[in-house]
Amino acid sequence: MPAYSQDELASELTNKYILNDQSSSGMMPSARILAEKYGVSRLFLREVLAGLQRQGLVKAVPGRGVFVRKPHMLDTAKNVHTTLRQSAATARHLIEARINIEEQTVRLAALRATDEDIAQLEVALKSFDDATELLARAKSDIAFHSLIAKATQNPVLQVVFGSITTLTFEIMLRSLADAKTMAQGAPLHHSILQAIKAKDPDKAVAAMCKHLHIAEDTYESDFDIPLSDVADRVIKQSFGASISIHEVLDAALKDYSMDILR
Numbered sequence: 217m218p219a220y221s222q223d224e225l226a227s228e229l230t231n232k233y234i235l236n237d238q239s240s241s242g243m244m245p246s247a248r249i250l251a252e253k254y255g256v257s258r259l260f261l262r263e264v265l266a267g268l269q270r271q272g273l274v275k276a277v278p279g280r281g282v283f284v285r286k287p288h289m290l291d292t293a294k295n296v297h298t299t300l301r302q303s304a305a306t307a308r309h310l311i312e313a314r315i316n317i318e319e320q321t322v323r324l325a326a327l328r329a330t331d332e333d334i335a336q337l338e339v340a341l342k343s344f345d346d347a348t349e350l351l352a353r354a355k356s357d358i359a360f361h362s363l364i365a366k367a368t369q370n371p372v373l374q375v376v377f378g379s380i381t382t383l384t385f386e387i388m389l390r391s392l393a394d395a396k397t398m399a400q401g402a403p404l405h406h407s408i409l410q411a412i413k414a415k416d417p418d419k420a421v422a423a424m425c426k427h428l429h430i431a432e433d434t435y436e437s438d439f440d441i442p443l444s445d446v447a448d449r450v451i452k453q454s455f456g457a458s459i460s461i462h463e464v465l466d467a468a469l470k471d472y473s474m475d476i477l478r
Contacts (some may be wrong), residue, residue, distance in 0.1 A: 233428070246284070305444075322421055323417040324417075333367035336363050350454055358381060387446070390447065
């Protein structure tokens, strides 16, 4: 009988190699070393590591080993997305939440954004401006807003915004598919970025506030029906039924560093 249960060994590995970051290279010790150290079989260890991988804590790379996975802004998004899709959450509810979160993120971004943060925001905004179809524009839009959260240098705010990223992406598809909403909202991205570059938090908040309130005047009946119904309709009309929001969102952010600071 092994000295550890699977849950106990998972907790031990998490505390030692993930939370305490003892694997400075990012790679955990080999299966042989870990199995010998903890007195378990390699099969038992593989089952434990597989559980950690399902939680997004480690990543197994064939032929190389098991690596500690850096915390990412999207880690909580899938669970929150599933939970809220089961509720009667509406665009009104999401926008109220975004106003409270993003007015604070943009204020802190204006005070704390690094040159690298600003460079990434400029890349995302140029991609948005250059996009010629809905999905490409939405990918750049969600990247822009996610990068603002990252520029706060606050891991809690990064996680909080990250948790609603999937829902936000869906509502962006609705906004960008609407010519009136798009025409009013798109230019404000430049106002937001200019305020961040000028380190002017008041102007940044004013521009973000105006940007987020546009839907109140343009969504009409879509504002108060379940967000899942709105998103499903837009996705079906624009892309058919085969699209996976989570895959699209991963692709949207893959060119930007969204790892949470440790």
